[in-house]
Every structure is written in C-alpha cells, then in structure tokens.
Amino acid sequence: MKGDLYLAWSSDEKIREKGESGGAVTALLKFALASGIVDAVLAVKKRNGNRYDGVLSLMTHPDQVIESAGTLHFATVNVAKEIKEYLNGANDMKMAVTCKPCDCRAIIELAKRGQINIENVILVGLNCTGTLLPAVARRMIRDEYEADPDDVVSEDMDNAKFVIKLADGTTKERELNKLEEKGYGRRENCRRCTINIPRMADMACGAWGTRGKNATFIEVCSPKGSKLIEKAIEAGALIVEPADREAVEERAKKDKEAIELAEAWEKKDLDVLRLLPYNDRLKYWLRYFDRCIKCFGCRDACPICYCQECYLEPERGFVKGGETPPGMMYHLVRLAHVADSCVNCGQCEDVCPMEIPLTKLYYMLNCELSSLFDYIPGMDVSNYPPLTTVTDEELHIEEVNVLRRKQLR
C-alpha cells in the first residue's frame, strides 16, 4: 500500500546482472508488460550502445525491456513532451514510464491540462540528483578524467563524487563540486533541484538506503503503484524485503545532503540576481533576450507549453513576426504563461542555441511564486496552478516579491 518501503530485486539472474541495484525496475517493467497491466513500456535506451545518446523507446514486448536496463546520467530526454506529442498523450494505450522527478512532474502538469491521460500511465519514478549534458560529459571525461569518453561503461554520483567505470574495469572519481565549479558536471537546473525522490510518481525507486546490497529501495507512492508491485511480488518477478530503519535513515540522510547541496547552488546562482535593484534585473535579462534568434526552441521543448494556438505566433499580434531579436514580449509572455508551473526540467535551456540561461529565470520566478502561493507544480494532478485559481485577495498583492524581500533583509 501507499507508504510501503521495500528493498527489492529481480528474481531473474540476467536482469539482476544487466540492471542496476538488483534490476528491480527492469523486473517491474517487464512484469507490467508480460502480465498485460500495461500495453507498452516507455524508457530511455542507449542508441547504438552509446551511453551519451539516450533515446526514448516504446517497447511492447517483454523481452525488449532488458535493453533499457541500467542508469544513464547523460540522457536528458524530454519524456513528458514526447508522450504528449508523439504518443497521443497516452490516450491509446496503457504504459509504464520510467521517469526522473522532473519528468514525473511535467507529466502531471500536462495531465492537469488534459494533454496526457494519467489514468493510462504508471509513473515508475527514479531517484535523481541530476543529469549531465552529453557534450559536457564527454569534455569532462576527456579533460578531467583523462579517459576516452567512449570507454565509460557506467557512471554514478554518490557521496559528492562523480565516479566513472571504464571498459578495462578501472574506476575513476572526481569531486562533483570541483567539476561543477569548472563548468563541468550536472546541468545548472539539476544542481539547483531539491526534489530527488519522486514521491509524486506511483513509486519512487533508487539506490539510496540499500547499504551496499544489490537491491533497489522502493517507496510505494500510490494505489496504482502498490497494485503493480504487489502483483509482481505475487507472480515471483520481484523479490522484496521491508526496508528497515537503518535503510530508511540512510536514504533520508542522502536526500538531505543532496538537498543541502542544491540549496547552496540555488543561493549561489540566484542571490546575485535577487540582490539586484529591479531596474537592473530587467536589464540583466534584456541583455540575454537581445541575443534571441526566435527559434522557438524554448517553447517547443517546454513540457508545460501545450497551446495549439500560441500567443507568441506572429498571427496573434503580440510579438511581431520576422524580427530578431523578437520583441521583449516573446520572453515575458512565455514567462507569465509557465512560471507558476515550471518544473525545472531544464529542457528550454538545453535547446537554446544562444545560451540564454533560461532555467535561472524560470526557476527563480517559480521559487517566488511557490512560496507566495504555497504551491509546488507537478506534485498532484488535482492541485491546479495558482494563476488559474488566483483569488481576489491575491490579485491585490502589490509585489509578488514581498516575501523574498523580507527574507533577504
């Protein structure tokens, strides 16, 4: 039932071997498909065996599932958007989807907007402390680890270290903080992210709390998740033991450490901006907006943007067509439309050809709105974005920044 905490592993030796942490996730996905609970599994797979090139793969045969086993830290696939855009919002089939916390949250936001049929989706959440862009990872491994990026067979982030394992069996580790200060390491949005355990999913799976055992720590987060896990146990696909106190405490401790690190990054990245006078803040951003070539990449990649007819299109008349940089309203309208719902997934910045630090802007504003409205996007399908449920009283708050300003004083 919801709230159950397990250590789990696959009963299948092959899956245990190929998968990480006892292969519990692979076992669950395979069982979900084999038992007919879902019609398809959607997971990220290496293309051509290249771990820097993860692509989303829709699998309909149980034997295919093992191909997606193992963790990929260099894949930043836009799961929610692809479900909406290419898989008809999961309206045609039931599917189990592996996803990081930001993916889960984006899916939930799209479900609120009627773009994904959440009834048909089992969210198999994966703990996450961040991902690396493939290009950054390759440079980092070449320059900082002095290794051939293509020789890496696995990687892990633990105890503030980034560890790579090479084909010859050797491992190399470097301190994450030092890497990131040099511009390597995780995407900037990931560094600031405090949501490591996806409790908004149907289950949250990860290595924290397993204390060296070849197993996955699973937290059951919904009746839907509970049903799948119980059936998998019943069928003998998944072997579990209850997580003991030490396991739970270890997991909580790791989570706390990761959150503290993220908060430190958040402070470092955003306080500079928060301390700027209002006029300079706008100037700071206009300097970046002036670079924009209006490729619409940020909008296209944003899992929150879903309108068929977008305000930013030239025929709507808000932003004049054919101009580079586009009028300021391009960025400000987009910001106004999604800031309350931004799940800090980083997809906008990933695709921006002009290197505009969009996630900093969106995350900062979302933090302000979150504290103001006591609302965190992407947590609960039934909880609507504040700007759609704004009250009269809230409409009369003069400065949305009022709370934060108090804190800084």
Added chain:
Amino acid sequence: MKSIEHVPTICPYCGCGCGIYLVVKDGNVVGMEPWKDHPVCEGKNCQKGRNAHAFSYSEQRLQRPLIKQNGVFEEASWEHALGLIAEKLQGVDAEAVGFINSAKCTNEDLYVIQKFVRVVKKTNNMDNASRFCHSTTVPALISTVGSGVMTTSTTSIEQADCIFVVGTNLQETYPIIARRVIRAKRKGAKVIVVDPRRTITAKNLADLYLQVYPAADNALVNGMMRIIIDEGLEDKNFIDKKTSGFDDLKDYLTTLDLSEIERTTDISIDAIKETALTYAKAENACILYNAGIAQHGAGIENIRALADLALLTGNYGKPGTGVNPLRGHANGEGFGDMGPLPVFYPGFQKVNEETAKRFEDIWGVKGLPSTPGMTYMDMVENCKVLYIVGANPMLAAPDTNSVRKALQDKDFLVVQDIFMTETAKLADIVLPTATFMEKDGTITGVDRRVQRMNKAVEPAGDTRPDWVIFCELAKMMGYEEQFSFSSPAEIFEEIRTCVPQYKGITYERLRNPHGIQWPCPTEDHPGTEVMFVEKFPTADGLGHFQIADYKPPLELPDEEYPYVFTNGRVVFHFHTGTMTRRTKRLNDELPHGFAEISRADARELAIEEGDEIMLKSRRGEIKTFAKVTDDIRKGLIFMPWHFSECAPNVLTGPSAGPPSKMPEFKFCAVRIEKV
C-alpha cells in the same frame, strides 16, 4: 500505433552540419527532437533545423515526372520521361550540353552525377552554386595557403582569443557557429565584426564593430597589416619558418597611405589600429568570413588579404585560428569534394590529361574529358541543352531577366527538384526527387565533417533519389556497367577509392555521431580537426604572401543610380526560399521581402516604414516594402534574397572575370522610387 523511432540525421539547410532527430511514427515523420550528443550542435538548433521535417510534407511536393506539352505540364511515367531525356542527351554535342548540380544533393548523388556527365556525355560542363559562394575563395586560398577549406573546426572556435567576423551575419546565417563565438567570449575572447550593416551579430557579439564602406574590406585588412608591421607585432618566427614572400608584401604595404584607407573604408585610423592590435595580440585569432567578402568582383583580393593577415600573425595550424570560409549549404564542402565542377575531378584533382587518364582506369572507360568545362553562367547563357538538379538560377543567379530569357531559349531544359521552383516552371521536363528524409547518403559540411544522413521514411509519391535517376539514365544510354550501384553505401565505397581525403572513412565508422573530418587517409585515422599543423599543402610546404591591392567594385553608384545595393539572408529563411517558404512556421514569421534603408536616406526621399518602393538598376526593377532602420549605412540598401516576388538578383549583374567569374552579388548601383 505501435512504434516510435528516433532517426538521427543532419539538418539539410546551412553548412553548420547540425544533428537532428526525426521522430518517426507509423512510417511518417511526426516531429523533430534535439540530438544532444551531436558534436556540432549539442542539441541546439535554429528555427530552420527545428522545422526541417516540414517541407517534405508540403502539399506542393512534386510527385510524378512532368512533361511540358503546348506549354502545360502533364504527368508522365519515369520510363517515358527518362527515355525522352536519354534521347535528347544522346543527340546533343558534348559542348552544347551543361549540368548544374546542387549542395542539396548528397555526396553520393553528386558523385554519380559528375561520373554520368564525364563518362556518358564526355564533358566537364558542370557547375553548382559554389561558383556563387566560394569561386573566389578557392583560387585565393590555393594561391596563399594551398587549400580553400575551413582550417579549424567549428567546435574549436571556442579556443580562439580573438574572432574576426567579416562579411557574415553569423548569428542569423550560422546560428550554431555564433553559439561557439558566444562561448568563446564567455572565456574572454574579443570579437571584431566588420559589416556595413549593424546586424544582430554586430550588436550582440562585437567588442569592436566597424561599419565599413561596402566592398572596402580589402583596404581595411591591408591597413591592419600595415599597422601590425609598423608596431612590430608580426610573428617573425612563423614568417621565417613557414612562409615566403613577406618582404614583397611588406614593401607593398609601406607604400600605402593610411589616410587614403581611412577614406576608402570610412573607418578611422584609430579604429583600424585598435582592430589590428586586438587581432595581432591574440594568442589564437580566428577569421570567419562568408559571402560579404567572397561575392565581390575583387573577392579574390579580399580573401588573399585575409590569408596574408593570418600568415603575418602566425594564425594557422592551431585550433581556433585560420581563415575560415563558411558554407551556405549543408553539403557545402561535399559539392566541391565530389568534383561536380568544370575544373576538378573528385578530390580536387585538376582537370587535365593525367587526371582524366587516372579516372579512365578507375571507371573502366575511354575518352574522359581533359579540358575544363563551362562555368555556371556560361552554361546558362550558352548551352543548348541544360540539366539542372536542385538549383534555382531564377533566384540564385545574377540578372534574373537575362537568366529567364536564356532558360526560355533552351532547346531542352530538364529540372530535377522537390518543388516546382521558378526555374522548374521553365523546364521541358521536370523530375521529382526524394528529400533528405527519404534517402541515405553522406554530406560534408563547413568544417570538412563527413556525416551520414539517414533515411527516415519512404520517398513521397513517385519520387526518386537523384543518384537513382542518373543511374537509370546511364543504363538507358549504354553505361550499365559503370552505374550498377545498388545503394549509397556502394557508391561511397567507390568515392573512397578516388577521393584521397575520404579514403579512411567508411559507412560503418560514420555510425559514430561525431562523423569524420577529412583528410582521413586510413581506416584507423581519427580524421583531421585542424589543418596545416605541420606545413601548408603547397608545393614547397610554405604559406605564400600575396599582394592584394584594393580594387573598387565593378559597378559604382553614379547620378542615375546613386545607391549601393546589397543583399543577404535572414534567420527564418534559406536561400531561394524553396523549402522555408513552404514551411508554415517559418513563412508565417516573414512571408514577404523588404528593403532596409537608412533613416537619413528615407527622410531625404520622404519614405516611411512600410511604404512600397521601387528599386531600379541597369538590369531590372523590383517592388518591395521599406524597412527604415538606424542599423544600415547611409547610401546602402539591403534586401533578403529569399523572395521570388522581389528577388534582388533582378538588380544584380556585373561579374568578375576568370578564374572566379564571381558575380558581384553584394554590390551594385540602384535608384529608389516611391511607388
């Protein structure tokens, strides 16, 4: 719906060579996703790349061969259309037939096309838009440094300490290269932008911006070199060891009068000096240039001066240095490499008896042509029979009115394309071809990176890849043996045998997302990111300084035509608009052309923003809308060349003589009338 597949391929637009993922669902491409492990773009694309899948599904795609009868196109079978073409080609003398090809074709398409022209028609009458892009680059750079290619890699631009951007609106025309400049700046690089228009590139990237008088770049660079020598900032060690001809250049430069250069360029000596010192003092300085430099009567001199500047300061042979011509087309390097040109067999092997003999052995034929063929405009003007693949001279060539007349006068005109272009409308037979999504092949972009394009879907309607069409024709014309290719992979294997730069590249190796940068001599060679590391590919291995004396443009403004006219590209569209104007999201942004005019000129002529105006040159006239701006020099008019209804090439005309025969697209004289 039971599957989605992500097919990696390369964006078909400019020469950056960015990767994209085509999302294929039930046999159709339903979208584009970023390819984040792609070395060139790292998941970032411009609006053209983001929408690259759209035009293939345009309702206007040509579906079946068309034969014009009594002025009207009627659908025909492939057999019938190709039979007619074979008959016509058979019956025409080699000197009277010409073939124009395009960098929209893959390397495999182009290889087969040039082989067809040489083997079946025994002529070198073939050319492509490289005549219009870089016909000045090739002789200029061959005479100075031995090769007309980009010497660094787009990715290593980040390692430059100074980036000299001249004659290119980088941020609109090569956004993904502009990104590298942004990243270099973040690390402290200084950026110099030279452009008569204060473009988005100048505004965002430039630490130093010089709003130079049009076509005066050569004078500017000579002035810079003079100052560098006066200040003793030349790289003496590099000059001693790796170059020849320095003393002559130095003697020439000392004769120059800097105040005259100030007048010619309309840039103050102080600004020229600051520019010169910024460039010369950088550890690694990188020159990026394009059409604004190359498309001039004196384009060769412009580019020689740039090569001199880099040689003078030792800026060759290291990452983030060099003189780097940018390529407008996705296969902008490949359409030179494959030799579909009047003067080169594949692999830039000069047309002569020795080369012809070598290819006779390779191809197992006799009588290959050993004298240079006709260039682009010569064929348009003089060939009785013209076969055009993927090119649109009605918009891309200078002096549209003359081009139209020449094409209308052809005995027989074949156009092979994906849409009914302005050129195709004039054809006797139109053959419909497959797009980049519908075929396999390789392309070679700006930094010599050979990459695979992967077929995502079946060709639309009854369309066929270009190479298939030419193999069919060759068979009909009795050369089945030489054209028995069954796949692009097989063609590539033959390319490897005769293009030395490609020898070590295989289809299997190209599965790696990084592609391979030529030269790649062996299968275990990683490819070459930076050229000229040890020596220059000249006979003596040295770089040769060449005196590049400033020459004024071919057609100067006068009382009757008092304004200077130039043209270029905007980020939303590509070249003649064939693809982007059929892409809704791009065309909705900018569905019509415009003419930029300075506020001062507008005031004098009482023209206001949005007014309809008429531009007239000695060759023709076009109507368009005025865009009044502070960003353009007084006396200069700029138009984008993507729009057939107001095509700048109606106005352009004068061309350089041999060897480049480059039309001076970027400078002609016009007058303006309010409509």
